[in-house]
Amino acid sequence: AAAAAMWGALRGVRRPAAALRRGLAKAAGPRSIRQLREAEEAAPVFQYVGKAAKRKDRVFVWGFCYSGALGVPGFVKPDVGWKKPRRIQPTPYRLETAEKISSAACGYGFTLLSSNTTDITKVWGMGLNKDSQLGFQRSRRDRTKGYEYVLEPSPIPLPLEKPQQTRVLQVSCGRAHSLILTDSEGVFTMGNNSYGQCGRKVVEDETYSESHLIHQLKEFDSRVVQVVCGQDHSLFRTKKGAVYACGWGADGQTGLGHYNITSVPTKLQGDIAGVNIIQVSSYGDCCLAVSDEGDVFGWGNSEYLQLASVTETTQVNVPRHLPFKIGKIKEAACGGTGNIVLTEEGNVFVWGYGILGKGPNLIETAVPEMIPPSLFGWSDFNPDVRVAHVRCGLSQFAALTNRGELFVWGKNLRGCLGTGRMEDQYFPWRVTVPGEVVDVACGVDHMVSMVKSFT
Amino acid sequence: VQGPRFRQLKIGAGHRLDVKASGVFVLGIGHGNKLLTDLYNCHLTKVYTVGGLFGKATDDFSDTGKLVEKTTFDHITREKLERILAVIQGTNHKALLMHSNIDMKTQEAYELAVKGLIRPMGKSPPIITAIRCLQFALPEFQLEIHCLHETQQYLRKIVHEIGLELKSSAVCTQVRRIRDGVFTLDDALLRTQWNLQSIQNAIWDCQLKVKTELEKTLG
Numbered sequence: 001a002a003a004a005a006m007w008g009a010l011r012g013v014r015r016p017a018a019a020l021r022r023g024l025a026k027a028a029g030p031r032s033i034r035q036l037r038e039a040e041e042a043a044p045v046f047q048y049v050g051k052a053a054k055r056k057d058r059v060f061v062w063g064f065c066y067s068g069a070l071g072v073p074g075f076v077k078p079d080v081g082w083k084k085p086r087r088i089q090p091t092p093y094r095l096e097t098a099e100k101i102s103s104a105a106c107g108y109g110f111t112l113l114s115s116n117t118t119d120i121t122k123v124w125g126m127g128l129n130k131d132s133q134l135g136f137q138r139s140r141r142d143r144t145k146g147y148e149y150v151l152e153p154s155p156i157p158l159p160l161e162k163p164q165q166t167r168v169l170q171v172s173c174g175r176a177h178s179l180i181l182t183d184s185e186g187v188f189t190m191g192n193n194s195y196g197q198c199g200r201k202v203v204e205d206e207t208y209s210e211s212h213l214i215h216q217l218k219e220f221d222s223r224v225v226q227v228v229c230g231q232d233h234s235l236f237r238t239k240k241g242a243v244y245a246c247g248w249g250a251d252g253q254t255g256l257g258h259y260n261i262t263s264v265p266t267k268l269q270g271d272i273a274g275v276n277i278i279q280v281s282s283y284g285d286c287c288l289a290v291s292d293e294g295d296v297f298g299w300g301n302s303e304y305l306q307l308a309s310v311t312e313t314t315q316v317n318v319p320r321h322l323p324f325k326i327g328k329i330k331e332a333a334c335g336g337t338g339n340i341v342l343t344e345e346g347n348v349f350v351w352g353y354g355i356l357g358k359g360p361n362l363i364e365t366a367v368p369e370m371i372p373p374s375l376f377g378w379s380d381f382n383p384d385v386r387v388a389h390v391r392c393g394l395s396q397f398a399a400l401t402n403r404g405e406l407f408v409w410g411k412n413l414r415g416c417l418g419t420g421r422m423e424d425q426y427f428p429w430r431v432t433v434p435g436e437v438v439d440v441a442c443g444v445d446h447m448v449s450m451v452k453s454f455t
Numbered sequence: 456v457q458g459p460r461f462r463q464l465k466i467g468a469g470h471r472l473d474v475k476a477s478g479v480f481v482l483g484i485g486h487g488n489k490l491l492t493d494l495y496n497c498h499l500t501k502v503y504t505v506g507g508l509f510g511k512a513t514d515d516f517s518d519t520g521k522l523v524e525k526t527t528f529d530h531i532t533r534e535k536l537e538r539i540l541a542v543i544q545g546t547n548h549k550a551l552l553m554h555s556n557i558d559m560k561t562q563e564a565y566e567l568a569v570k571g572l573i574r575p576m577g578k579s580p581p582i583i584t585a586i587r588c589l590q591f592a593l594p595e596f597q598l599e600i601h602c603l604h605e606t607q608q609y610l611r612k613i614v615h616e617i618g619l620e621l622k623s624s625a626v627c628t629q630v631r632r633i634r635d636g637v638f639t640l641d642d643a644l645l646r647t648q649w650n651l652q653s654i655q656n657a658i659w660d661c662q663l664k665v666k667t668e669l670e671k672t673l674g
Contacts, residue, residue, distance in 0.1 A: 040522050044511075047527040049622040312519030372569045377545065379571060381585045381601075405539045427565045430549050436538065454538055455530075455622050 001180035005289070029098035039255075049455065050392030055452040057100045059113065060092035060433055063446025064414040067109040069127035070446060073151035074384050092433050092449065097124070099449055106393070106443025107173025107229070110134060112155055113448070114168045114180065122168040123180055124153035131208040133174040133191035146210040152269065156180075156395060158188055159214055173443075174229030176208075181227045186218035187236060196263025197247030217265060220244060230300075236265055241276030243268045243289060251285040252317030253300035259317055265340065270318035272297050283392055283442075284336035294342060294452045298322050304337040304353035308366035322347075324368055335392035335410075341368065342399075348384030349378075354395055357409045360426045375428045376401055393442030401430060404436030414445040460651070467491050470490070470501065470635055473607040475517060478503070478632030479643045484658070496524060497672040498576055499636035500584050500601045507614040509594040512624035516611035522627070528623045533591040539620050540586050540598070543613070547583040551603075554579040568652070573604060574603070581605035637664045 020052030022207035023226040031039070039090075052367040065075035065086050072095065075086040099115040110127025112134070130148050135156040137147040158180065158337045160166050177191030177198055189198035192208050193215075207423060217224075217236075226237040232248025233254055244265040245254040255268045272289055275297070279290040285301035298307045299319045310320045338352030349368035350356040356363070357371050376399060377385045389400040396410030397419055408417045415422060416432045431437075435451035467488040483491040488612045509659035513520030541570055550563030554575040556562045563659025575582070585601040600610060611627040632638050642661055 040525075043522060043525050045525045045527060049530055051530045053530055281601075359562040360560055361562045374569055374571055377548070379585075379588065382544075404498050404538070405541070423560065426560060427568055429552075430545050432549065433548055454542070454620065455535055 006422045016334055020316040020453070022087050025105075033171040036044045048336075053455065055455065056306060057096050057438075058435055058453060059095045059101050059104070060435075060449045060451055061095050061111075061212055061305045061446065062089045062092050062418040063416040063443070065089055067127050067446075068109045069106070069128075069328055069443065071111065071113075071126040071151070071153045073121075074148075076151050083113055086423075090418070092418055092431065095153070095448075098122040099366045101368040103168070104439070104441045104448045104450060105171045105172045105178070106441045106448055107133065108231075109160055110150075110173060110178075110442050111441075111443070111446070111448055112171040112173055112178055112180075113217070114171045116167045116169065118167060121155040123156045123158065123171060125156050125178075126150045126153050127208075132213075133173070133176055133445060135190050135214060136210060136212045136370045136444040140260060142407040148209065149377055156190075158182075159216070160185055169225075170227060171231040172227045172234075174234070175231045177229065177234070179229055179234055181224060184200045186220075187206060187227055188214050188216055189234070190214045192232075193263075195248035196236050197229075197232050197262050199234065199246050199263070199265050200236060201263050202261065219268070220265065225284045226280060228280050228282050228287075232286050233282075234265070235280050235282055235287060237277055237280045237289075240366065241292070243272060243277055243280055249317065250315075251301040253285045253287055255280075255299040255317060255319050256289065259315070268319055270297075270300075272319045273319040274401060281333045281392070283334055283394060286309075286334050286339065288327070288332040288334050288339060288341075290329055290332050290341075294330070294344065295321060295425050296329050296332055298339075306334075306337075306339050306352045326368055326370070331390055333390050333392035333397075335397065336394040338392070338395075338397070338455040340390045340392055340397050340399075342387055346371065346388075347371075348387050348390060348399060350397070355410045357397060357428055366449075371428065376407055377403065377404055389439070391440050393443050393447065394444045398440050398442055398447070400437055400440060404438070404452075406433060406437040406440055408447075416443070416445045416447055417449060438446045466601065467611045469494065471606065473630065474514050475519070476607040476630040476632065477593060478630075479635045479640060480485050480632070484654075487658070488603050490669070493669050493673060494636055494665070497574075497636065497668065498574055498633075499668070499672075500603055500604060501504070501605070501632060501636070502634040503600045503602070503607075503610060504589065504629070504631045504633055505600055505614060506629035507597045507598065507623050507625045508628050509616070509618060509621075509623055512615065512618065512625045516587050516608070516615040516627055518626045518628050525622055525667055526623045528594055528621075531593065531621050531623060535621055536591060536596065536617070537589055539617055540588060543583060543617075544586050547586075550580070550582050551575065551584060554582065558560050579604055583640070637668045 027432045061070040101113045102113045102116045105112050112125050114123045128209040129150050139145045140209045162268045166185050172179045187373045187410040196202050199217045220238050222239040224236050225239050228235040254262050276292045277289045278292045280324045281288050286298045286306045289297045297319045299316045303314045307316050307363045319402040329341050330344050332341040335338050337354045340350045348371045351365050351368045353364040386402050399407045409425045412424045435453045438450045439447040472480045511522045542671040545561045555573045581604050583602045589599050591598040614625050614627040
C-alpha cells in the first residue's frame with residue numbers, strides 16, 4: 001500500500017510493470033503441520049564427528065602445586081597479575097602434553113611422563129630437581145646453571161645409542177631418584193645416589209644437583225621388564241622372573257640378606273629363588289612381589305605389621321612367602337604403611353596401618369581384610385563391575401574398575417586424593433574424571449592419571 | 456436414605472506427572488492424604504522408561520518442540536552410550552552420598568555405604584540412582600532410569616545432555632513412570648477401571664504394602 005501511495009503522488013508518471021513491482025509480504029500466521037515438517041526436513045544437518053572418530057588420550061593431574069610436580073606453571077607463577085598462585089589443585093585438571101603418554105610415575109615432589117614413541121623426545125619431567133632426578137635442565141637465564149624446580153613438562157635428554165629406534169617402556173620415581181626402562185638399551189638411572197640407588201658406586205661428597213650424569217644399567221640375566229623405585233632403593237624385574245635390587249637396605253628393603261647399602265643391582269634369593277615373579281611393587285620401605293601362581297612374597301620394613309603374618313621382627317631382609325588364603329593374587333601394591341592386593345576374582349584386600357578403607361575403626365591389621373565390592377559400584381543392577389587395577393601412594397590407595405572409574409581413599413595430604421574436599425577419606429570414593437581412566441600414578445601429595453575421552 | 460454413596464471426596468495427588476508423560480500416578484482419598492505426606496518423607500526411588508531419538512535437538516527437549524538443530528548420529532554405538540550412562544551413574548552416586556548429610560568420617564556412614572542404604576532424607580536436587588539402556592536401535596533408544604526428587608522435564612534434559620555428550624543431539628519421545636515407591640504398573644488402574652468398585656479393591660490391596668514400607672523407613 002505504501003508503494004502504491006508513493007506512485008499515486010507522482011501523478012503522470014507511469015507505474016512500473018507488474019514484473020518490477022515489489023511483492024508485499026504475506027501476513028505470518030501459525031505454521032501448519034505440513035509447513036513445520038517441510039521446514040524440518042529442509043534444515044541442514046550438522047556433523048560434529050565422523051564415523052571413524054578416535055577417542056583422545058588425555059592426562060589429568062591433581063594435588064600439591066608449589067613443587068611444580070603438576071606441570072602447570074600457571075599454578076606456581078601465574079601469567080596474569082591479578083591471579084594468585086594456587087597451592088592445591090583439589091580436582092583433576094587437564095595437562096596438555098605433546099604426545100600420547102603411555103607411562104607416568106610420581107615421585108616425592110616430582111613427576112615423570114613417558115611416551116613409547118620413536119621420536120627423539122621420549123620422557124618429560126617436572127617438579128623438584130634438586131638432585132637432578134629429572135636430569136640436567138639447562139637454565140635459560142644462565143647457561144651454566146640448571147633449574148632447581150621445573151614447572152612445565154620438560155624433555156629429558158637420554159644418552160641413547162639409537163634414539164630413533166629405542167622405545168621407553170616405563171618410568172618410575174622414588175624419593176630423589178628416577179629409573180627409565182627402555183626396550184633394547186637397558187635401564188637409565190638418574191638422581192641421588194648417596195645409597196647406591198642409581199646402581200652405580202657411591203662417590204663421597206658428590207653433589208647431585210645440576211649433574212649431567214645419567215647411568216645406564218645393562219647387566220641382568222635377561223631383559224628387564226619392570227622397574228620399581230622405593231623410597232631410597234630400586235627394584236628390577238627381568239623377563240626370566242628374577243628380581244634385582246640396589247640401594248639403601250637398613251630396613252632390609254633390598255632383600256639381599258643384609259642391612260647394608262648395595263650399589264650394584266644384585267639378584268634376590270630367599271623364598272623367591274627360582275620362582276617366576278610377574279609383578280613387583282614398592283613405594284616406601286616395604287616391597288611385595290607376585291608370582292605367576294598367585295602367591296605373594298614380601299620383604300623390607302614391617303614396623304606397620306605389613307609382614308607380621310610371617311614374623312614378629314620389624315625388618316625382614318630376605319623375601320618371605322606370605323601365606324594368605326584369599327585366593328590367587330593378580331596384582332599387589334605397597335604404600336608407606338599399608339599394602340593392597342587384587343585377586344583373580346576381582347576382590348580387593350588391604351592390610352597394614354593407617355586409613356585402610358574400611359571405615360575409621362579399622363586402623364591396623366596384620367591379616368588382609370576385604371573391601372566390599374559394593375563400595376566400588378557393584379550392585380544387583382551392575383553385577384559385572386570389577387576392580388581391574390590397584391595402585392598405592394605413600395598414604396593413599398587407588399583402585400581402577402573395568403568401567404574406567406577411579407576410586408581413592410586414604411589420607412588426603414594436600415588434596416592429593418582429588419575428591420575436591422580436604423578431609424581424609426575412610427572408604428573408597430569416586431573421583432570425577434571426564435573420561436575413562438586407564439591408569440593412575442600415586443605420589444606423596446599429588447597424582448597423575450591417563451584418561452581416554454568418552455567418544 | 457437415598458442418594459449417591461459419596462457426595463464429597465478429598466483427593467490429594469502424590470508425585471507430579473507431566474502432561475506429556477504417562478504411567479503410575481498415586482492419588483490419596485480422604486484419610487489417605489495423611490499417608491501421602493508420609494510416603495513423600497520416605498524418599499523412595501521412582502522408575503521411568505524414557506524413550507529417546509538421536510539426530511534432533513529441540514528447545515523443550517521433546518520431539519514436539521521447535522527444532523533447534525539436526526546432527527548426524529551414525530558414529531554412536533551401544534558401547535559409547537553405556538559408557539556415558541556409567542559416568543552419569545557414578546557422578547549421581549557421588550551426589551547421593553554428599554546430599555545425604557551424613558558425616559563421612561563415621562563408621563556408620565561406612566556401614567550404610569557398604570549396604571547401599573545411603574539416601575538423602577531431606578530436600579535435594581534431582582539424583583539418578585541407576586540408569587541403564589534397555590533398547591538401542593539407531594536412531595531410537597530406550598533407557599530405564601531410577602531417580603529421586605526429579606521432574607519429567609529433568610529426565611528430558613538428561614536425554615538431551617546424553618545426546619550432547621555423544622557429540623550429536625537427542626530428543627525425548629516418551630517418559631513413562633513404571634514404579635513410584637511401592638506402587639508398580641500392576642497396581643495401577645486403567646482408564647476403563649475408573650469406577651468405585653475397582654478403586655476400593657485397589658486401596659484394599661495396597662494397604663499392607665504401604666504400611667510395611669512406612670514402618671520400615673520411618674520407624
